[in-house]
Amino acid sequence: MSFRDLHRKGDPFILANAWDAGSARMLAALGAPAIATSSAAHAFTLGRPDGGTVTRDEALAHAQALVAAVNLPVSGDFENGFGHAPEDCAETVRLSAEVGLAGISIEDAALPENRAYPFEEAVERIRAAASAARALPRDFVLVARADGVMNGHYDIDEAIRRIRAFDAAGADCLYVPLPKTLDDLKSVIAATDKPVNVLVAGPVYSLIPRADYSAMGAARLSLGSALARVTHGVIRDTANTMFGSGDFSPLSKAMPGGDVDALLG
Template sequence: MLTQAQKGEKFQDLHHDTGPFVLPNVWDIGSAQLFAGLGYKALATTSSGFAYTHNFRDGEGDFGLDQALAHARTIGEATGLPVSADLENGYSDDPDGLAETITKTAAAGLVGCTIEDTHPGEPGFYPFDVAVARIEAAVKAARSLPFPFMVTARADGLIKGLYDLDEAIRRLQAYEAVGAPVVYAPFLKSLDEISRVCASVKAPVNHLGGLGVPGETVASLGEAGVKRISLGGSLARVALGAAYRAGKQIAETGTFDEVTAAPGWNPVLAAINAGKLM
């Protein structure tokens, strides 16, 4: 079993390997062990996937840092892989609070996290200077740790149309300037936009995969300059969506085609058991 320091080094190295790596966002112990068993090199949590499996929307409900870190610790202990936490806005508006979030996240056994620049559940975002100061504080806290800790600085205004691509790039460049090891602008709409973002910074760029960008594959994203491909809540959506289709079909038609088309337990359990051993 790798130590936390070794996990931190491994996670850092993945961002500088040739070509992109896929970082699956998992939502419970079984999904963590499943994707570990399928050969993925690191895992991330998903705030939306966790929220949806607990009957509330992302950014809503009585859900704070302690719950997020307890959940992330469970994911981290499920396998021997490096784990990064989806921490929404870091559960703090001010830089000092965000620095404390980083310290607590590391204490929970994690080796990275993502930090948003918008308020979860609210139609607003942090002013530019505030957003940069928050990331600067997070990076400073991460650098004080005795192992590499990958802070992923996000420009989330594109999701709700709060600002345009030029502003997202301006923020990513500023995050890089204060030391962010990874930058991330979710909801880019084309390979051209993705290439533009990647060309605008030297830091590794994370891309949110699986949302229907035309021509999007792991290979094409690598050619565009992407270093890491995360999946957000999409894998949880796939799992719950399959159960929804099967349940809906049984209720409406009395047939079981969706159920019988699913994989048998043997390959699934084989992957989960392999993930336990990592």
């Protein structure tokens, strides 16, 4: 099944965000139908915070390593497309296809600044990216993100206005990360006939089962950096126990090395 064919409204697949070749191979072996990069999780591996700290060349090289690691479609979480100009977004699409990605997402946050692109500018950026995607010699799934609700830059009404415009501009899939309420999420899904991605993270959305997302009409469930941060949480808690009281017992829960080897093989 192609990456595009996985996107079915009411039958959402889990897009597993990995942070290195090893995690990608483990997730593939455990049943992931597709892999994605995570801008935040990738930044963490480089010892950097999230939010515009990774260059396009670094992100492309990282994505290419994941493509080489698995026999699954891989999508790139590519922040604002690594540039403010529409042509920057178009060039990122072209380069992403060259390294073997099945698609990418582009958001309307003007990183590294703490602001959203103005409406018309945000739409023009997606229009340029969509045009570049359609000119490619193979299929490519472009996801347009309206991040202003999550980032506190605008409200849900503006987010819906934007995804409708992104839809008209040629985006293949729409995405509003972490709407404040489930009713807001349902409004996002209802605002377009195209597939909608839902970020499964945080204290609300991580507690909702796939069946409920299916009933809402979602087409894709991504993890963002959540799985990486679960791993980082284990590191933090285990280290606090070791360094604080000299208690090494959390290490007894470690996955056997042979089991890891089997998944990587």
